[in-house]
Structures are given as C-alpha cells and as structure tokens.
Amino acid sequence: QSVLTQPPSVSAAPGQKVTISCSGSSSNIGNNYVSWYRQLPGTAPKLLIYDNNKRPSGIPDRFSGSRSGTSATLGITGLQTGDEADYYCGAWDSSLSALGFGGGTKLTVL
Amino acid sequence: EVQLVESGGGSVQPGGSLRLSCAASGFTFSNYGMNWVRQAPGKGLEWVSYIDSSSSTLYYTDSVKGRFTISRDNAKNSLYLQMNSLRAEDTAVYYCARSPRAATGTSFDYWGQGALVTVSS
Numbered sequence: 001q002s003v004l005t006q007p008p009s010v011s012a013a014p015g016q017k018v019t020i021s022c023s024g025s026s027s028n029i030g031n032n033y034v035s036w037y038r039q040l041p042g043t044a045p046k047l048l049i050y051d052n053n054k055r056p057s058g059i060p061d062r063f064s065g066s067r068s069g070t071s072a073t074l075g076i077t078g079l080q081t082g083d084e085a086d087y088y089c090g091a092w093d094s095s096l097s098a099l100g101f102g103g104g105t106k107l108t109v110l
Numbered sequence: 111e112v113q114l115v116e117s118g119g120g121s122v123q124p125g126g127s128l129r130l131s132c133a134a135s136g137f138t139f140s141n142y143g144m145n146w147v148r149q150a151p152g153k154g155l156e157w158v159s160y161i162d163s164s165s166s167t168l169y170y171t172d173s174v175k176g177r178f179t180i181s182r183d184n185a186k187n188s189l190y191l192q193m194n195s196l197r198a199e200d201t202a203v204y205y206c207a208r209s210p211r212a213a214t215g216t217s218f219d220y221w222g223q224g225a226l227v228t229v230s231s
Contacts, residue, residue, distance in 0.1 A: 002154065033215020037155070044205055044221035045147075045155065050213045088155050092216040098171050099145075099157035099216050 003028060003100025004089055011108040016079050020105045022072040022089035028100055032092040034072040036065055039086045039104075048087075049074060076107075084109050112136040112220045114206050119225030126196050130225055132189040132206030140184035143209035145218060146191045148202035148227075156202070159191065160209070160216075173199075196229045203227075 005023040012018040022034065034052050037045040047056050049065035052072065064075040072089055089102040118130040130146070146158040159180040160169040168180055179192040189206050204225050207218035 033213070033217070035213075035215065035217035037218075039155075044223055045218070046221070047210075047217060047219045050210065050217040050219070051215050054213075056210075056219055086154075090155075090157070090217065096172070097169055099160070099169075101155045101157060104154040 002103040003093055003096070003098075004091060004102035006087075006089060006102035006105045008103070009106045009108065011110055012079050013110050014079050014081060017075065017077045018079060018107065020074045020076075020087050020089075020107070022074070022091075022102050024070050024072075024091060024100070026070060027095035028070075028091040028093040029067060029072055030070040031094060034065065034067055034089055034091045036063075036072075036074045037088045037090065038083075039088065041085075045088065079109050081109050083107060112208070114208065114220055114222035116204065116206055116222045116225035119204065119227050121228045121230065122196055123231050124197060124229055126229070127192070127194045128196065128227060130191040130193065130204055130206075130227070132222055134187045134189065134206075134208075137208075139182075139187040142211060144182060144189045145207045145209060146180060146189075147205045147207050147218065147221075148200075149205070149224075150199075150202040153202075158204070161189070193227070196227075198229050201227060201229045 036049040039045040052067040053065040143162045177195045206222045208220040210219035
C-alpha cells in the first residue's frame, strides 16, 4: 500500500492537456516537497519536477507541478505519443522518516 | 556526464545475502546524498535507503531495517547496499539514485540502469 495515492490511469488525445493527482497527508505532501518522475517501459525513472514546481534543466515547460494542502498535481500540455509512460509522485514522510512514492499512473495518449 | 552504474545483482536463495555496488562518475560524488530505490516486477517504485555525503545520516524503509545496510566510499566514488536475510519480497530491480543539491526537498535527479535481484528457492 502506497503512502501517496495516484489514479491508476489517465488518458487524453494528442495535443491536449492532462493532469495527474497525488494525494497524501500532513506528514508528507502537506509539509514536505513533492517530486514527479516519468518511467518509460524498461527504463529507469526520470525526474520531471522537484520542490513541488521546479523543472530540472532539459525538462520542457509542457510539464508543470503544483501543490495545494495535502495534494499535488502534475500537468502535461501538448501531449505527444512519446509521453505514454508511468508517472510517479514522491514526497518525504516526516512521520515515517522515509520517502513515499505514489502507486504510479499510466498515461495513455489516445 | 553523470553516470551511475549498478552491479552485484543476481539470484539468491531466501535467507541469503548479496552486496550491490553503484559506481558513480561525472560529478563530485562526495558532495551528494545517495539513495537506493527498488521496483518489484510489474510494480511501482519503493524507496529503500538514503545516505548523506559524509555517511553521518542514514535512513531505511521499515521493511529492510536490520537486514540491509547502506554505505559509501567517497575515495572510490562508490555506493553500496549490503542485503542480508533476503526474502522473496525483496525481489526487484534496484536503482541507485542521486539526491540533487539544488533541491530543498527529497528527490532523485540521476538514476542508474538498475540491477535485478531475484530471491527464490
């Protein structure tokens, strides 16, 4: 059972926008920073967003992150077929003294 | 170019031991905290352990406490995970991952390709 809760799947058409939610509690998202990762099949995860809404160098501004209360959201605009992947959120949990991930969301670009 | 290369994975019987290594290059290893993250076949990501740059702060997920030990050798630019009393549920691909200095929160900016650990009789 994951510390953070994500929808198992989302879908949208090419060119459209999609959002992926990540729900937690005051011990994780509510008081710690959120990061987001994309994992293509058979490859290692890649950092998309850190500290709630910052993009690492090389990540296009099609990707955005936000946090409100004990929830966080990843937004992807201008969807491409290459965006089909599993997406994970993560946040430190102060009660567990451990990093928690969401269960992952599979994005399908129809 | 930042590179993280894991080694030491393989098959082991329940109760056995393995030691994973992660060779780092392309950055000043001694300046960064490092992590192990695992992924069971067909499952999601699970953070396993963290070690800070000087080995003074260590964290573990509850399921591996007392069985796994994270360590590093900054002179050899290497990260290790000693895994003892292995169980079937430890079967996973194990990734080493770097904690970025630019981040305030916990995140992982570079990942290795992963090492498969299979625990089975």
